[in-house]
Amino acid sequence: MRIVRERRTDAAAIDAMVAAAFGPDRMQKTVYKLREGVRPIRDLCFVALDETGKLVASLRFWPIIINEQWPAVLLGPLAVAPELRGLGYGKALMWQGLARCRELGISRVILVGDPEYYNPFGFRRELALHLQLPGWVEERRFLALETIAGAMIGVHGMIGPGSLAPRPKPERKVPAKKRDRARDQARKARAKGKLRKRRTPKRKG
Secondary structure (H helix, E strand, C coil): CEEEECCHHHHHHHHHHHHHHHCHHHHHCHHHHCCCCCCCCHHHCEEEECCCCCEEEEEEEEEEEECCCEEEEEEEEEEECHHHCCCCHHHHHHHHHHHHHHHCCCCEEEEECCHHHHHHHCCECHHHCCEECCCCCCHHHEEEEECCCCCCCCCCEEEEECCCCCCCCCCCCCCHHHHHHHHHHHHHHHHHHHHHHHCCCCCCC
């Protein structure tokens, strides 16, 4: 098995595998509302390849925001080819993805999934007790993980789609009078410079 970053050419194979794993009704699930119109975090998308180089499992993370102030990531879907489930592909992707989250300084990870599977990775129901999703989910499956101890303390509210892209800084508007004054000063400075160049140096003797 080899784990690599997801490649652009993997999209079709991943879509087919996710469809096989979660069925046609997956698009109606609450977590998909957090993915609509949002791209997964490229540096947190991984695939597992078998010994022949065939893609057999995938994992993606998505940017989210809690109560419009606490950034976090949404884990999933984690998909494994049906005939290869139980062989460790999913767990290997999980450890790789969470290790990368820590490297990137991402301190909060949210997911909806089976606690029996995700508890060993550190996900806990109690860490998500004060969080809300934009739709119904089975409460016991709504889990959170702190990659930095205490990252979920005081965090509460509705989860919405987010973005890790830096926001552009707003342009500073210069008042018209100040702008005109600056132009006049620049014009006078240029004129002075030209006059100095035209002056001939005094002859000695």
